[in-house]
Amino acid sequence: MIKLSARIGSRELSIETGRMAKQADGAVVVQYGDTVVLTAAVAAKTVAEEQDFFPLTVDYREKTYAAGKIPGGFFKREGRPTEREIIVSRLIDRPLRPLFPVHYVNEVQILSTVLSADGETNPDLLAIVGASTALLLSQIPYQVPIGAVRVGRVDGNLVVNPTFAEIERSTLDLVIAATEKDVVMIEGGASEVSEEDVIESIQFAQKQAQPVIELQKRLVAQCGREKIKVEPTKISEDIEKKVREACRGRFVPLMKLKTKEERIAKREELYQGVLGLFDPAESEFKEEEVKEVFDAVEQEAVRALILDEGKRPDGRGFQEFRPVTCEVAVLPRTHGSALFTRGETQSLCVATLGTSRDEQKIDALEGEQFKRFMLHYNFPSFSVGEVKPNRGPGRREIGHGALAERALSSVMPSEEEFPYAVRVVSDILESNGSSSMATVCGSSLSLMDAGIPIKAAVSGIAMGLIKEGEKWRVLTDIAGIEDHLGDMDLKVAGTQKGITAVQMDVKIAGVTIEILSTALQNAQAARVKILEKMLARISRPRQELSDYAPRITQLRINPEKIGDLIGPGGKNIRKIIEESGANVDIEDDGRVFVSSSDAKASKLAIERIHAITEEPEVGKIYEGRVRKIMNFGVFCEILPGTDGLVHISELAEGYVKRIEDHVKVGDVFAVKVIAIDPQGRINLSRRQACLPDRQAVPETKESQEPF
Numbered sequence: 001m002i003k004l005s006a007r008i009g010s011r012e013l014s015i016e017t018g019r020m021a022k023q024a025d026g027a028v029v030v031q032y033g034d035t036v037v038l039t040a041a042v043a044a045k046t047v048a049e050e051q052d053f054f055p056l057t058v059d060y061r062e063k064t065y066a067a068g069k070i071p072g073g074f075f076k077r078e079g080r081p082t083e084r085e086i087i088v089s090r091l092i093d094r095p096l097r098p099l100f101p102v103h104y105v106n107e108v109q110i111l112s113t114v115l116s117a118d119g120e121t122n123p124d125l126l127a128i129v130g131a132s133t134a135l136l137l138s139q140i141p142y143q144v145p146i147g148a149v150r151v152g153r154v155d156g157n158l159v160v161n162p163t164f165a166e167i168e169r170s171t172l173d174l175v176i177a178a179t180e181k182d183v184v185m186i187e188g189g190a191s192e193v194s195e196e197d198v199i200e201s202i203q204f205a206q207k208q209a210q211p212v213i214e215l216q217k218r219l220v221a222q223c224g225r226e227k228i229k230v231e232p233t234k235i236s237e238d239i240e241k242k243v244r245e246a247c248r249g250r251f252v253p254l255m256k257l258k259t260k261e262e263r264i265a266k267r268e269e270l271y272q273g274v275l276g277l278f279d280p281a282e283s284e285f286k287e288e289e290v291k292e293v294f295d296a297v298e299q300e301a302v303r304a305l306i307l308d309e310g311k312r313p314d315g316r317g318f319q320e321f322r323p324v325t326c327e328v329a330v331l332p333r334t335h336g337s338a339l340f341t342r343g344e345t346q347s348l349c350v351a352t353l354g355t356s357r358d359e360q361k362i363d364a365l366e367g368e369q370f371k372r373f374m375l376h377y378n379f380p381s382f383s384v385g386e387v388k389p390n391r392g393p394g395r396r397e398i399g400h401g402a403l404a405e406r407a408l409s410s411v412m413p414s415e416e417e418f419p420y421a422v423r424v425v426s427d428i429l430e431s432n433g434s435s436s437m438a439t440v441c442g443s444s445l446s447l448m449d450a451g452i453p454i455k456a457a458v459s460g461i462a463m464g465l466i467k468e469g470e471k472w473r474v475l476t477d478i479a480g481i482e483d484h485l486g487d488m489d490l491k492v493a494g495t496q497k498g499i500t501a502v503q504m505d506v507k508i509a510g511v512t513i514e515i516l517s518t519a520l521q522n523a524q525a526a527r528v529k530i531l532e533k534m535l536a537r538i539s540r541p542r543q544e545l546s547d548y549a550p551r552i553t554q555l556r557i558n559p560e561k562i563g564d565l566i567g568p569g570g571k572n573i574r575k576i577i578e579e580s581g582a583n584v585d586i587e588d589d590g591r592v593f594v595s596s597s598d599a600k601a602s603k604l605a606i607e608r609i610h611a612i613t614e615e616p617e618v619g620k621i622y623e624g625r626v627r628k629i630m631n632f633g634v635f636c637e638i639l640p641g642t643d644g645l646v647h648i649s650e651l652a653e654g655y656v657k658r659i660e661d662h663v664k665v666g667d668v669f670a671v672k673v674i675a676i677d678p679q680g681r682i683n684l685s686r687r688q689a690c691l692p693d694r695q696a697v698p699e700t701k702e703s704q705e706p707f
Helices: 083-099 124-137 164-169 195-223 237-247 251-255 260-275 287-307 395-409 435-449 480-485 513-537 559-566 568-580 599-613
Strands: 002-008 011-017 026-032 035-043 056-062 108-116 147-154 157-160 170-178 183-193 324-328 336-342 345-354 360-364 367-371 373-378 421-430 459-468 471-476 488-494 499-506 551-556 583-586 591-596 621-630 633-639 642-647 668-676 682-685
Touching: 002 195, 011 124, 011 195, 026 124, 035 124, 056 083, 056 124, 083 108, 083 124, 083 170, 083 183, 083 395, 083 499, 108 124, 124 147, 124 170, 124 195, 147 164, 147 195, 157 195, 164 170, 170 195, 183 195, 183 395, 183 488, 195 499, 195 513, 237 260, 237 287, 251 260, 251 287, 260 287, 287 459, 287 471, 287 480, 324 435, 324 513, 336 435, 345 435, 373 395, 373 435, 395 421, 395 435, 395 488, 395 499, 421 435, 435 459, 435 488, 435 513, 459 480, 459 513, 471 513, 488 513, 499 513, 551 599, 559 568, 559 583, 559 599, 568 583, 568 599, 591 599, 621 642, 633 668, 633 682, 642 668
Parallel strands: 056 108, 373 421, 642 682
Antiparallel strands: 002 011, 011 026, 026 035, 035 108, 147 157, 147 170, 170 183, 183 499, 324 336, 336 345, 345 421, 360 367, 459 471, 459 488, 488 499, 551 591, 583 591, 621 633, 621 668, 633 642, 668 682
């Protein structure tokens, strides 16, 4: 067993191998504070026949015992992966995948398991570091160490690997994965932070990642295994020559066709023509080799067009985005809706308002949490003209939805400002590049259409990169072909003031700070222009909610009155809900939320709640009902369950000899609260309530009787 450690930020990071999971190709235990993650990597020893892709599977799982908890539900064991586990699995996968050898196609599986959670450290970083180290220690031909750190900005200062508490106070939450020279992955959100601050944070993170990389290198030097050699794929010279000659000069005109449908059809026509040059009966013919050369020629043609000729396949300038159209209120009965179209990418976004009952409850390792804002992304197969079974949201859909949700979270109003639960659904109707950023734009429009008082509108753009050696070009608003054949996918979302979310993936060994800086500045210019088009359609959130949205009224009652409001066995609250038709939600701190799309129902429920929970105020006039007569005065109920004493001297203007001559049990008349003593006893006056300057109170037959 070998264990090495280094100080990263405020705590020690340790990596241990040789004690757990020794039959895996590579396994390590990474610890930071009291958070412990076990990561194991295994590769298949053989390759399926004619397999031409790299099947990498990453699974991150959180054991509830890590936090000293027992799973909820009937089965009392961990089930299918949660959304968080899927998002972290993607976070591990994204920086590793581009660093495997090009010709390596053995199936590889990486499993990360949280064994202990201290409630302060996010385990996702440990899983990334563990995956990199496990691969490096194994025979799997992976040889590039990755350092991963989280960066926050707390009280204006950059902090490496902040705790959960520090993240709550941070204006920035970025996860950076880096090699010794370059950045390979970025994921995070911010509170309208400038491009310069984001670049500063990335540079800081890259520097802080170096001790993590050094720790892995030291471990590999002590116990690393010899790597499997990867032989490059050999392609027949005849196939190579024929395909290249047949395709020469054919791809660029094809890319300039107007629609994606035309381009796909013509590309398939060209491919079938190339296949027709070969006799399938020949022993040397292999269609997979033809396809590989065909794809390579296409990639070379598009990249040469961009780098050497300074042109993009569709003729746009490098900083030009495709035509944008924005529509709002496109659906008649929804609370808020928008249709955002950019080129051949289109997102239909719908916002729905709900009550606190609609909040999402999350049973996380760090404790029970509730989400008031949810954004869900769907990618049906018809959006790209394909036929596929609908199996529900996959990892891609969950990841894209999480990115868009993060982009909008920082502009959502607080619960005090807007006590609604909000769900936005983005259905992608067409896709040819960056549907996640179309989701950000469309969702922002739908929120404003719903009348949700967001702090600012948010737009998003996807940036690409073509890089050969020292020569490179950054592309604004990448189309599908540029994403597929390019080297980087950088998504940036934000307001006119600054960035709210950023995500970067690469297909090469990493990108420099210079490239990132250029891409972020170009993205900022494009985002502002798209925002102008969005705000030209709807400049601010609507002043009124949809007629079909629930109206929520927030009341505050004395927490000691909660029991009275609920009643024995919930009797009182059930009666209010049944009689009014409104929903009533009660919080422990005395907040009461009344919601209904019917104003009359809300009004009735509020009146009933006030009647039960209202507390008497000195100087205020109430209707009192006589409950008990004594020789010194009468006790009147002025609020449900609340009695006060009208002393005989306060019963009438003149001398009262006998109380029964003036009132009887059950009489109702106006009384004024004249005092409340320290014990909470209430003194009332009928005499003062009947003075000429009293507040208007509906009089009853009994109150009109002469004294």
